[in-house]
Amino acid sequence: MDDWIASKHWVSSNGRPNLIFFPTHFGKSKVQVADCDTREFTDQKRIEMSVSEFVNHWLQGSMENHDVNGKSVLYLKDWHFVKEYLEYQAYITPLFFTDDWLNLYLDNYHMHDDLDADRVSNDISCSDYRFVYMGAKGSWTPLHADVFRTYSWSANVCGKKKWLFLPPQQFNLLFDRNMKNTVYNIFDDISETDFPGFKKAIWLECIQEQNEIIFVPSGWYHQVHNLEDTISINHNWFNSYNLSWVWDLLLRDYKEAKEYIEDIKDICDDFEGLCQRNLAANTGMNFNDFFIFISRFSLANVVELYYLRGELNSENSIWHCSAIIKHFALNLSSIRKTALKMKSEGVKGNLGIINLLETLSDPKFLKLCTGLGRIYSVIHEEENWSCTMKKALMADFAKYGSQVCSPEDLITFIDYAVSKLSSNCDEQNPLLSVLYEIQPHEQN
Incomplete structure (x- = not known):
C-alpha cells in the first residue's frame, strides 16, 4: 500500500x-x-x-x-x-x-x-x-x-x-x-x-x-x-467461488417478497412480475438480472477457452496442464451448478434472451472478455490477448447460433461448448474432469 x-x-x-x-x-x-x-x-x-x-x-x-x-x-x-x-x-x-x-x-x-x-x-x-x-x-x-x-x-x-x-x-x-x-x-x-x-x-x-x-x-x-x-x-x-451464495440469497429474498404480498396474488395481473420488481428493489437484482449475468460470463469464459486452445494448440500438452485452463473450467463448472440449482427450483421460461451471435458482436461484451482475460493473465502470469483474435477464433463456434433463455438452455450451451472444446483430445481432459468432476480413469 x-x-x-x-x-x-x-x-x-x-x-x-x-x-x-x-x-x-x-x-x-x-x-x-x-x-x-x-x-x-x-x-x-x-x-x-x-x-x-x-x-x-x-x-x-x-x-x-x-x-x-x-x-x-x-x-x-x-x-x-x-x-x-x-x-x-x-x-x-x-x-x-x-x-x-x-x-x-x-x-x-x-x-x-x-x-x-x-x-x-x-x-x-x-x-x-x-x-x-x-x-x-x-x-x-x-x-x-x-x-x-x-x-x-x-x-x-x-x-x-x-x-x-x-x-x-x-x-x-x-x-x-x-x-x-x-x-x-x-x-x-x-x-x-x-x-x-x-x-x-x-x-x-x-x-x-x-x-x-x-x-x-x-x-x-x-x-x-x-x-x-x-x-x-x-x-x-463475487466470482465463481461464491456465486452460489448470491443465488441462495436471491432465492431466499424472493420467497420472502412473494410471501409478503401473497394476499394480493388473486387480484394482481402480473404477480410474478411484481415479485421480481420487489426483489430487484430490495436486493439489488432479480432472477432475470442474475441469469443474464451468469449467461454472459459463461460465454465469456468459453471465448477465453477457445482462444487459448488455438493459442496453445489442443494437441500440445500445455492445453491439458495449464492452470489458466483449469481456472476457466472451474468458472464454467460453478455457473453450470448454479444453473442446475435454478432449474431444480422450477426457474424456467424467458428469463432473459441472450443471442450468442449478437452478443459476440457487442463491443461491451468484447470489453468484458478482454477484462476477464486480463484478470487471469495477471493471476497466472500469462500474456494478454486481443478481442479481435478471440472474435475470429469464435467464428466456427458461433454457428451454434442459439438463444439462451432459461437455466436449462444455459446448461445445454455449456455442455455443447465443452464438447466442442474437448474434441480431438486424446489425453486427460481438464475441462471434463473439472466440469463434471470426472476422475481421469473415467474419461475413456
Whole structure:
C-alpha cells in the first residue's frame, strides 16, 4: 500500500487523514453520509452532502466536544470514487482480490437492462461496488452481512478499526424469534426475549491498523468501529467461488417478497412480475438480472477457452496442464451448478434472451472478455490477448447460433461448448474432469 497514490496524498506526515486535500481536489462531489447517532429502519440515517461540507463538519467536530454541542458523528460511506475519478488511480487492487466479476460486469453493463427498474432500485443497483469510506474517531457501521453476500476487502489508508465477526454457522443467533430482524448494535442491551440466541454467539475480534487489509468471506456478519480518524478503501465482489451464495440469497429474498404480498396474488395481473420488481428493489437484482449475468460470463469464459486452445494448440500438452485452463473450467463448472440449482427450483421460461451471435458482436461484451482475460493473465502470469483474435477464433463456434433463455438452455450451451472444446483430445481432459468432476480413469 505504500506505493498507492492514496497513501501519499490522503495521509498527513503525522499519519492522520489529510482532510484539506479532499475539498481542494474533490470538494464538489456529492456523497452519501451516515449519521452514526440516528437509526433509520435497519441502518443509520443517510444524508447527501458535498465532500467539502462533510470535511467542514468533521473539522468543526474535531475542535469541539460532540457531547456538549450535540453534533452527530458523520461517516462518509459508499463513495464511488473509482467511477467518478477514473484518471486519478488512487490505488491498485491487490492481486488476491482481482478475480472480481461484479465490478468487471458493472464497468460494461447495468445490472438492470430495464431503465425503470434501474430507477426503482437506484440506491442499491449502483454503478459499481468500489468505495471510499471516511470517518472520524467514533464513527461506526452497524451489524450486517454484505450486499449479495459478496466477499469484501477493506484497506486502511490511515487510522485504526475494530472489527467484530460472526461466521455463517452462527448467523441464526442474531435473529429474533420470527427470524425476520437481526440485532442492530451488538453493544446495545439486547433483549433475551426478543433475541433468545444472541448471548450464545461467539465473536471474533480484530484490530486493523494503517496499511493493513481485511478480507471478509461471504455470509460473515460484522460490525465495525473507527478507533481513530480513518480513511479506507472497500470493495465488494463475487466470482465463481461464491456465486452460489448470491443465488441462495436471491432465492431466499424472493420467497420472502412473494410471501409478503401473497394476499394480493388473486387480484394482481402480473404477480410474478411484481415479485421480481420487489426483489430487484430490495436486493439489488432479480432472477432475470442474475441469469443474464451468469449467461454472459459463461460465454465469456468459453471465448477465453477457445482462444487459448488455438493459442496453445489442443494437441500440445500445455492445453491439458495449464492452470489458466483449469481456472476457466472451474468458472464454467460453478455457473453450470448454479444453473442446475435454478432449474431444480422450477426457474424456467424467458428469463432473459441472450443471442450468442449478437452478443459476440457487442463491443461491451468484447470489453468484458478482454477484462476477464486480463484478470487471469495477471493471476497466472500469462500474456494478454486481443478481442479481435478471440472474435475470429469464435467464428466456427458461433454457428451454434442459439438463444439462451432459461437455466436449462444455459446448461445445454455449456455442455455443447465443452464438447466442442474437448474434441480431438486424446489425453486427460481438464475441462471434463473439472466440469463434471470426472476422475481421469473415467474419461475413456
